[in-house]
Structures are given as C-alpha cells and as structure tokens.
Amino acid sequence: MSSEQLAENKKPHVVVIMADQLRADFISPQFTPNIYELSLQSNRLDRSYCASPLCVPARGAFFTGKYPNETGCVINPWAKEDKDYGFVKSGTPNLYQLLEKEWDSWHTGKQHLLTEEKFDTEPDAKTTWLPLEGRFPAYVKEQGKRMPGGEAFRGLVPEMSGGTTTRAKGYSIPTTGLYEDGIDTFFDGFILKDSLHALQERDTNKPFFLSAMFLAPHPPLDIPEPYYSMFLAEEMQLPDNVAKWSKNQSPLQLYNLTGAIGTRYSLGEWRKIWGVYAGLVRLLDDCVGKIIAELKTQGIYDDTLLVFTSDHGEMLGSHQLWQKMCMYEESIRTPLFIKLPQQQVGQSYETLVSAIDVIPTICDYVNVAQDVNFSGKSLRPLFEGGKLSSKHLFVQFDGNGARSNFQRCVVTQSNKLIVDIFKDELFLELYDIVNDPQEKENQAFDHANEATIEQLLQALRQHMEQTGDLLTVPANAYTAFLDRYAPFQDN
Template sequence: MSKPHIVVIMADQLRYDALGAHTPHLSALAAQSVTLDRAYCASPLCLPARGAFFTGRYPSATGCLINPWEPSEQRHGHVRAGTPSLYSLLEGDWDSWHTGKQHLLLEDRPDKRDDARTHWLSLAGNYDRHLREHGKRKPGGPAFQGIVPEMARGTRTRAMRYSIPMTGIYEEGFAHFFDGYIANRTIEALRDRDTSKPLLLNAMFVAPHPPLEVPEPWYSRVREARLPDNVGVWAEGQSPLQLYNLPGFVGSRYTREDWARIWPVYLGLVSLLDDCVGMIIEELKRQGIYDETLIVFTSDHGEMLGSHGLWQKMCMYEESVRTPLWFKFPASAGLAPRRVAQPASAIDVLPTICDYAGVPAPAGLDGHSLMPLLRGEPAEARDIFIQYDGNGARGNFQRCILDERYKLIVDLFKDELYIELYDASGGDPQEMTNLSLEPDKGPIIELMLAELREHMAATGDLLHLPEAAYETFVQRYGA
C-alpha cells in the first residue's frame, strides 16, 4: 500500500451532540466515515487532552496534566522530552504541516527548533501579528471573562480570569476571526505542500471554544436551539465539589432561560467551524487527493453548555468527555461507512493511524489500534480511563473509569471525596441518577475503584485514592 495522505482536523470544546442542519459539511463527512459513537478524551482539558491524543499515552504517562498557567507547576503542563508523537513518527516520510492552535507542548519544543521538519503555522504569535498588520482586535476581552477562584498546589486559592458564556458579534469579520485565520492558513499550507511526498496535516481549530463573540452571518445563523432536559438543572446526587471548580462556580449562576439565549450562538460558532472544514475538503477535492486521504475528525474534549448547571469542561459528564471521532478512509481502503458503538479513547488514535499507514508504533503505548474495530471485526472491550488534575494549576482532581455497563467518577477537592456511579448502557443518557448510594452497588464500586487504582499505579499517577474511599463517602453522604 502506498503511503496515504493524512489530515487530522481537531475542534476545541465541541459537544458530541452539537451537529445538525447547521453543519452540512461535517454531516456529509460523517456519512462517508466510520464513526465512533462513544469516543472519549483522556482528559477534559486542552493540553493534557492533546498531549494524550498525539502520543497515545495517558496524561499521567506523558507528564502533561494541566494548562501550565501557574509558574511553579509549569512542568506539569508539558509532555516529557523524547516522547514520540504523531509528528515525530511521520514527519520523516510525510510532508508535515501544523496549522492553528498549538496546545501540544513538549518539553523539548520541536516547534521552536530551526531544524524542525514539520511546518509549524501556529496561531501563537502569527495571529497577533496578523491583527496588528490589519489594525484589527482579537475576539473576546474582559467583558467575556469573569473572576474564578482556583486552587494552586492544594495550598492557596488565587483569583483567575476565565471565559464566561457572554455572547456578542465580532465586527472585524471572518478573515480576522481565530478560525477564519486558521482556515486561510490551512488552505495556503495545502497549496504550498511538497507534492512529491504524502501529506500530513494537523489542522487545529479554536471553534467552538469561547469567547462566544462570533462574526456574522454565523452569530445569527442559528435562531433557536432545542435544549437537552438536563441544561440548567443541578441533579440530585451530583457532586457538590463541582461548585469549587470552574464549571460549577460559573455555570450555576445561569438559568435555563439564559442558556436558551447562549446555545444558538454556540451552535453558530459550530456552523462557522463547519464552513472551515468545508474549505479544507473543497481544496482536497480541487487537488484531486480527497479520495486518497485519511481524514480524522475529532475534538479535544466537549462542552457542558449548561448541562448539569455547568459551563466549559473540566468534569467527567458525557457532555464534557465524550467527543466526535470519525475516520474517513481513502477509497482504496474498502472500508464502508458505519457506526461503531463500542467505547474508544483518544489515546487509540495514534496507534490506529500508525497501523493503517504501516508505521511501527512506539513500544509501551497505552492506546491500541482501532483498525480491527473499524473493519467490523470482533474486538475485546476495554475500560476507558479519564483524569483531570486542575485547570491552570493542580488543585481540583477527578478520576473516571468507564466500562460498557457503568461509569464511575471520583471527585476530590482538598480533604473531601465524592463518588458518582451512572448507568452507561443507555438507561440514563443525561446522567441524572447517581447510583453510588444504592445498597447493591457497593461491590461494583469497590471493584471499579480497584481497577482505577491499578490503572493509576501503572501510569505513574501522582494522585492516590484512599483504600477506604467508598466507605468514607458512604459515611459522609449516606442517609
């Protein structure tokens, strides 16, 4: 098999259920793809999610746990030097390009080296220069941010400014918006590529990540949205520790009526993303390589958008951790479009690409190739693990294990611990009924906690779950 062209398109903070009539290009791509209906990120936060995605390793194994805004904890925001990534594995034989958001931070910073073999057209620096040259302002600003308390190192609380669900029109227009700029640079990359080599393109978009200041016509494109029933609802049995975390601290202030005004703007931003993807597909077709290209479409994580009364991500509910994950194969692969119901993790993408492209995968990966599953062959079900260690600093911790029957969430803040157990088989899709205090669920929870501890030890997790975690939880929160 000749080496395929490979295009990875990643959205930022895209809910798995945010596609529809306003996303015709993505809907068409999905119809031509093998789609995984239950795909999950490895962490509901940008840097650790992308570090895991591009290396095939869990965050604790890469060392990238947080967004490193706290100077004393910057080492926890970088993938350890020497860790193989999709870029380093393919950039020798493929003509490798990166466009857009650069949230794969490796300690050895290959994107900053003069001898870099990947063409790094990152947003950082280049976009600010573009705005200065054209006399335009960046989307967002103080009105789109709010003060949020954040625990740093488990010892002190600091006041930080993070995005809130404020909406507005970005009057500077598409070409100067984050994703318009990224889309235009991506088309330039496709036209500047070395046509003597197969293409590797990683196009990293910002949309639909806030700020929700969106250019027209996308700001007004979606007039109304049907809200899921759990939007604006704090469920009985939901972890109260979320109120110490950004999603609950911000999201609990907004009513269902507020979210009804916010949702259409978010979906308008998803529509803008859809048009950007359409631009890439159109250029691939213009160059006659669309049918020779493996296209992987996904998001780094999801967005709560009011579900459970929460905002942004940074939690383990489906809206935050479940992502779209599609593989549109070259025509020669003979893989018909189909939907896969078995759970999969973002750490499985790198070994899958290596398997399909005929590239030896590095030893010791946590992820596994999905190719047997994508071909429709029987594949052993595996547990999915997800972790969260804090946003700009370590302080709020969550661990999650998901099997085909249940999802177990352990939420920790300072000396408190809260446990949630949800039916993952389809009986409670919006996760509104926490089963953790039902008497017959104790053995199930203890077994899942044991599997979670085993996983944490194997990946070098810095966090330790007490052996009496469930007993303590029941004593504190039981009747």
C-alpha cells in the same frame, strides 16, 4: 482499505482536523452539514472519549497515544508553581515527529501540544509550523481590527495554586457578542487560510500531512455574522439537564470553574448561549467543508486518511456547569470520525474508544512507529471486522491552570464511576449511562450497587498504579464516602 491495497499503493496523505470544545451531540445536518456528510463516509466511533477534559493534557495524550499520567502533562501550565506538570516528557514520540521524516508535515492553528524539549521550535524540525499563537494577534493588529473577545468575555474564579494557595484567576465566561470585523480576522478564518495555504504549497513529491487545530467552538462566544444570528435562541432545543443541578450531583463541582461559573446562568440565558455556540459550530463546519473541497479539487481526497475529532466536549449549562473539566458525557464524549483512503461508505461502532487510540491507528495504517510502545490500541482490527476488548475506559482531570481539582473516571459499556476530589474530600458518582444518558441520578448512595462500585474502584486503582498516577484512591473510599455524605443526600 485492505492490507493488500495499502501495500500496493503509495503512502496515503494524512489530515487530522480537531475542533476545540465541540459537543458530540452537535454533529447533525442542522448544525454541521459538511462534518455530518464526512461522518457518513467514515468509521464513526460513537463511544469515543477524551483522555482528559482539558486542552493541553488532552492534546498531549492524543498526539502521543499515551495517558496523561504517562506523558507527564496533566494540566494547562499557566500557574508558575505547577507549570512543570503541563509538559509532555522529553523523549516521548508524537505524531509530528513520527510522520515528518517521510511526509510533508504541516501544523496550522492552536498549538497546545506542549513538550519539555519544545520540539516545535527545534531548528532541525521538518514540520512547517503555522501556529495561531503569536501570529494571529500580530495579523489582527496589522489589519487594524480588534481581537475577538476581551475582558467582557472573562470572569474571576477561585483557583488553588501549588496545592496550598487560592488565587483569583480570570477565565472565559459564556458572554455572547457580535464580532463586527468578520471571519477574515476571526480565529478560525485565520486558521482556515493557513490550512488552505498548506494544501496549496505542499510538496507534491511527498505524501502530505496536515494537522489543522481549529479554535471553534471554544469561547469567546464573540463571533461574526452570519453565524451570530444564524440560530435563534427560541428555536434551540435544549436537553432536559440544562440549568438543572442533578440529584446527588457532586457538590465539589462548586469549587471548580465549571460550577463557579455555570451556576450563575438561568435557562433563558443558556438558550441564547446555545444559539451563539451553534453559530460558532456552523462556522467551524464551513471551514472543514472548505478543506475537504480543496482536497477534492486537488484530486487527493480519496487518497487521504482523514480524522475529524475534538479535544474534548463542552457542558454548555448541562448540570448547571460551564466549559469542560468534569466527567459528565457532555464534557468527555467526543466526535470521532476516521475516513480511510478510498472509503466512501461509513460504518458506526459502539466500542469504547479513547483519544489515545487514534495515533496508533494512523501509524498502523501508514506503517510507521512499529517500535513505539503506545498505550492506546490500533482500531484497524475493529474496522476490518474484528472485535476489540474495551471493558474499561479511563479519563482523568487534575485541575485547570494548576493542580487543584482532581477527578478520575472509569467507563464501561453500561456504567460510569466518577471520583471527585478536592482537598480532603472525595465524592463518588455512579451513572447508568444506557438508561440515564443525561446522568440525572447518581446511584452511588444505593447499597445495591456496592459490588459494582468496588469493582470499578479496583479497576481504577490498578490503572492509576500502572500509569504512575500522582494520586491514590484509598481502600475504604466507598465506605468513607457513605459515612460522610449519606446524611446529606437528596431525597
């Protein structure tokens, strides 16, 4: 849509659909026919990355257009000692607040944009909030059904709290099961019902904004038919890096939930898990398809700026890891499709894009928040034939429910450097993500890469300083890494 068209037309409707823990490589006619069709009509950002591979900080960054360091939200605030690090700072504008003044604003589904001022519960909030939390358990109980998941779908892992004390904490494991009560009392069936309700009850005198935050394909992998049996284990084609520990992969992952759980499962077990995960992805796709169908039924699809993405990815056994919380492509790469109003033919872009670029892009197209100092950049110049500077892209992880396992990552068009930190250890990984997309060979031990590593470390240090990172990477990080780990590297 050109600038002239935007000026002539009324403000477009805005719909943001976010999956939770969706691998980018599952977008295909086989697993996601509706989302795939949407992608063909959209601007496809093929090198899109989350700002943090964890739900709450990822969403805090996405909805504010700022890095986690800047929002103050760097972990999920589950541990009492560290919970203050899990909330977006008071006074940080987010998309709901920016649109609800003029748009009929609705939220459905998972509400993991956590803020200090608890903006979603303020009495003068203009957004209609239909969160999953609280409402869904009450609904399931009212229907006389059981909640999906349960203790069989959770396992104990070690987690350091307050930087000093290890506790045993229960988190999701890749147990699979049939949820016998059907989609109507499943998480995403409930979210879909709320989303269609929002569309049908919207104020037609205003432009419409819907933020539909689905839970799928986040575990528990306790899912209803026909999705549970839709994809057979023996038919799943798994990448070569599933159930394999890569050459010189960071051993510090074994202290993290990713490795503590992921290393327990064999290739055969992962194959079955992949089949059920694929079924949950198809369930999500059907929900997305029904939202798109309702937009078309109401005649507003063409007038809608529609974003589809995921908060982060999922390892699903790649590198012998589970969930996200690490810097490999499967965890931090995200699907990102932006369909502009009146757009019918899509285009793909290889430009490096961060999740923090999405909100500035939306605001640019709908002409709001011109005075907001976003850290992300609008992608509108890219979509209108220009180029964007994307030399470096940054991702951070500071622990799950507490500050404990730290990772920093810098990505370029061809390389990725990962800094993995646990207590007093620092481990480096360098990958050629063009020629080694499954990141099977860590090249950080090759002295020929010293100049590249030092350049990337310096770019990372500068970014950390500019964004107020609570951590620092020492000047001798590379030499200290080699001195400590080179004697033990894989041959």
